[in-house]
Amino acid sequence: MTTPEQRHQLYLKQVALLDTFLEKHAITRAQYEKSFHDLTEKMGEPLPEASEKQELPQDPPQEPSPNQDTQVKQEGEPQ
Structure with a gap:
């Protein structure tokens, strides 16, 4: 296998790894x-080109963290 072929095979492996990382979030x-x-x-x-790009999985919807949109009640405050 020639050097350009080896380089292209390495590129394809690296892209596949990036695809896996994205799929697994x-x-x-x-x-x-x-x-x-x-x-x-x-x-x-x-x-x-944009038309050549393969369809990739979407990012998962972000779950709100427990601290978002909740108010911390202080001791002695009315509920």
Whole structure:
């Protein structure tokens, strides 16, 4: 296998790893997009056109944290 072929295979493996991270919600869509763009540039691969880009899973809806939209009641305050 030639060096360009090896480089392309490594690129495909790295993109697959990024896809897995996104699917498992280990990274956000914004992190994925930045990493994908940076990897593609550094590896010398052509950036895909918007129409060529594969459909990626959506980020999960964010659950409100327990502290959001709740008021902490102080001792002695009426309820």
